[in-house]
Amino acid sequence: MSRRPNSGSNLRRWGAVYVLVVLFVGSWIGQFFTSMAEFADTQAQHGQPFEWGAFLYQFFSATFENWQSEWLQVVFQAMLLMGAKHWLFQVDSEDLERIEDKLDDLLHQRRTFE
Known part of the structure; x- marks a missing residue:
């Protein structure tokens, strides 16, 4: 028997994405x-007519410049955070083996008591 997807669960699952898309577009x-x-206003101050071509060029230029700086900032922050994570939370193989041995001991003790 196939189960029909619930539209409410789709909204719950992707709701944050929908909100971000609406905020972005808005x-x-x-x-x-x-x-x-x-x-x-600038064109009127200089006594020039409004030109869609010049406006769209300026608008998209400003938009892409803003996006470029935002993406550069996000990528830089991600690289810094990854580097800090590896530097601050270094775990060598001996520590991992020690933790695995302790877990194995705990599991073995649990099995013997059951």
Whole structure:
């Protein structure tokens, strides 16, 4: 008997992703309109008409510059965290063997008492 997926579980499972996508799209739309207002104001101050081509070039240039700096920051932080994890939490093979031996002893003791 096949089980039908529950739509509620899909929302629970992917809800955080949906929220992040909505926040991303909402912030990008907000950036679009604020950039457009700023660009139109600058063009009006210089007595020039609003040009969609120039605006879209500036908008996407600013967007990709922002994304590039954010991704560079995230990658740099990830590398630092991985390096810190390995440096701070070094476990050599002798420690691992000692822990495994203790676990084996505990399991053996548990089996003998059952």
